Amino acid sequence: MIQINNVSKWYGEFQVLTDCTTEVKKGEVVVVCGPSGSGKSTLIKTVNALEPFQKGEILVEGVSVGDPKTNLPKLRSRVGMVFQHFELFPHLSITDNLIIAQMKVLGRGRDEAMDKGLKLLDRVGLKAHAHKFPGQLSGGQQQRVAIARALAMDPIVMLFDEPTSALDPEMVNEVLDVMVELAQEGMTMMCVTHEMGFARKVASRVIFMDRGQIVEDCSKDDFFGHLDARSERARQFLSKILQH
Amino acid sequence: MNLDFSTLAGAQDFLWQGFKYSLTLTVSSMVFGIFFGTLLAMARMSSIKPLSLAAAGYVNLFRSVPLVLVIFWFYILVPLLTGVDVGAERSAFLTFAIFEAAYYCEIIRAGIQSIPRGQIAAGQAMGFSYGQNMRYVILPQAFRNVVPLLLTQTIVLFQDTSLVYVVGATDLLGAADKVAHRDNTLVEMYMLVALIYFSISFALSQAVKRLHARIAIVR
Ligand SMILES: Nc1ncnc2c1ncn2[C@@H]1O[C@H](COP(=O)(O)OP(=O)(O)O)[C@@H](O)[C@H]1O
Numbered sequence: 001m002i003q004i005n006n007v008s009k010w011y012g013e014f015q016v017l018t019d020c021t022t023e024v025k026k027g028e029v030v031v032v033c034g035p036s037g038s039g040k041s042t043l044i045k046t047v048n049a050l051e052p053f054q055k056g057e058i059l060v061e062g063v064s065v066g067d068p069k070t071n072l073p074k075l076r077s078r079v080g081m082v083f084q085h086f087e088l089f090p091h092l093s094i095t096d097n098l099i100i101a102q103m104k105v106l107g108r109g110r111d112e113a114m115d116k117g118l119k120l121l122d123r124v125g126l127k128a129h130a131h132k133f134p135g136q137l138s139g140g141q142q143q144r145v146a147i148a149r150a151l152a153m154d155p156i157v158m159l160f161d162e163p164t165s166a167l168d169p170e171m172v173n174e175v176l177d178v179m180v181e182l183a184q185e186g187m188t189m190m191c192v193t194h195e196m197g198f199a200r201k202v203a204s205r206v207i208f209m210d211r212g213q214i215v216e217d218c219s220k221d222d223f224f225g226h227l228d229a230r231s232e233r234a235r236q237f238l239s240k241i242l243q244h
Numbered sequence: 245m246n247l248d249f250s251t252l253a254g255a256q257d258f259l260w261q262g263f264k265y266s267l268t269l270t271v272s273s274m275v276f277g278i279f280f281g282t283l284l285a286m287a288r289m290s291s292i293k294p295l296s297l298a299a300a301g302y303v304n305l306f307r308s309v310p311l312v313l314v315i316f317w318f319y320i321l322v323p324l325l326t327g328v329d330v331g332a333e334r335s336a337f338l339t340f341a342i343f344e345a346a347y348y349c350e351i352i353r354a355g356i357q358s359i360p361r362g363q364i365a366a367g368q369a370m371g372f373s374y375g376q377n378m379r380y381v382i383l384p385q386a387f388r389n390v391v392p393l394l395l396t397q398t399i400v401l402f403q404d405t406s407l408v409y410v411v412g413a414t415d416l417l418g419a420a421d422k423v424a425h426r427d428n429t430l431v432e433m434y435m436l437v438a439l440i441y442f443s444i445s446f447a448l449s450q451a452v453k454r455l456h457a458r459i460a461i462v463r
């Protein structure tokens with residue numbers, strides 16, 4: 001579904017991504033972890049071209065992301081993305097957040113879009129909040145709406161960039177529950193997260209990044225089951241985040 | 245000093261016409277200025293260099309010359325270039341629209357720049373094109389953030405429309421000026437006009453202040 005081949009990216013002199021290669025197959029849940037500043041956000045954002053890259057190739061269902069001829073809005077409309085800070089549109093009601101792209105990008109009628117939006121809102125347990133504005137919801141609720149908004153586009157893959165790291169601890173689980181459910185339904189997912197409980201539960205593979213490089217890329221069982229076989233850096237990182 | 249307002253009754257209609265012209269000029273310059281100013285702001289922030297340079301040149305030019313001078317230029321230039329003598333009133337419409345766009349542009353640009361990058365990314369990620377992202381995500385938020393500034397600029401614009409009297413247009417001040425000279429009531433007329441400009445501008449700026457406070461609460 002997603003192939004990332006030898007991708008490198010620079011900010012001026014500074015190399016953020018070095019020769020990254022991996023793939024996400026249909027139905028897989030790939031968890032990306034690593035220290036802050038290691039390039040996780042940058043890597044995941046290259047997949048839907050929110051971040052350009054200078055070397056290598058990324059294919060989403062065979063479509064080359066870096067090709068200047070690629071219709072990026074169309075490609076992005078098929079790739080759902082959930083951000084660390086939710087990024088709901090604050091000037092629009094929850095309902096409008098859910099339907100606007102369905103209508104303007106996919107050309108769906110208002111009724112159809114509304115139907116779909118409300119079904120998904122119900123699914124994330126927030127149907128009663130349809131008429132509210134994002135600012136009236138808690139962080140956890142906003143993030144669940146953001147997931148519903150992305151799902152409303154019928155994405156072929158979902159990208160998550162630290163979806164729970166801006167949340168108060170008591171709200172983390174309500175968002176993770178939605179994500180686990182999605183994973184169990186077979187959604188293809190690429191998740192930047194440090195929630196190792198989530199990774200243990202549903203990940204197919206775990207990627208560990210450090211200083212712009214993919215240091216580890218292995219099955220969940222190898223990652224957690226054979227820690228001794230992991231690199232020094234990955235072990236150090238894991239011991240740090242597993243402490244609390 | 246003896247003040248004589250007895251001639252006012254006869255001049256009412258003429259002054260009212262002038263006042264209506266001032267208002268029309270203000271509103272039309274605001275509407276066009278905000279529309280064209282928005283396009284200018286987008287051009288200024290474009291990654292296409294010639295476009296952003298041209299827009300920046302336009303804005304800097306009009307923000308660096310006195311309005312009176314521009315009013316004179318257009319009054320003389322428009323008939324020269326088009327061969328049609330459009331008259332002071334109509335040439336002023338063009339002048340103000342073009343001049344004010346430069347000021348509105350900078351306000352709107354500040355508004356657009358106040359939108360967090362994450363919002364822009366979120367719009368892109370939904371599959372919006374550049375134009376759709378502007379229209380549905382960025383501009384509505386940008387405008388909301390700068391409504392008080394846009395209105396304040398419009399109050400300044402309302403006062404500045406009085407400058408058209410220099411080319412003989414009959415706005416509120418122009419009308420008052422003509423009446424004043426006819427009836428020899430300069431002091432009375434200029435006092436009256438000052439009072440009108442003050443009342444309207446002051447009332448509007450108070451309203452803007454209240455609006456500002458309300459927006460601040462909502463956010
Ligand atoms: N616009 C930018 N300009 C320069 N450097 C950047 C920019 N964005 C991110 N970086 C740098 O790139 C590195 C990777 O950032 P990021 O992908 O956000 O890391 P992570 O998500 O793993 O914390 C960091 O060192 C960061 O400082």
Ligand SMILES: [Mg+2]
Nearest residue numbers: 040041042162
């Ligand atoms: Mg990050």
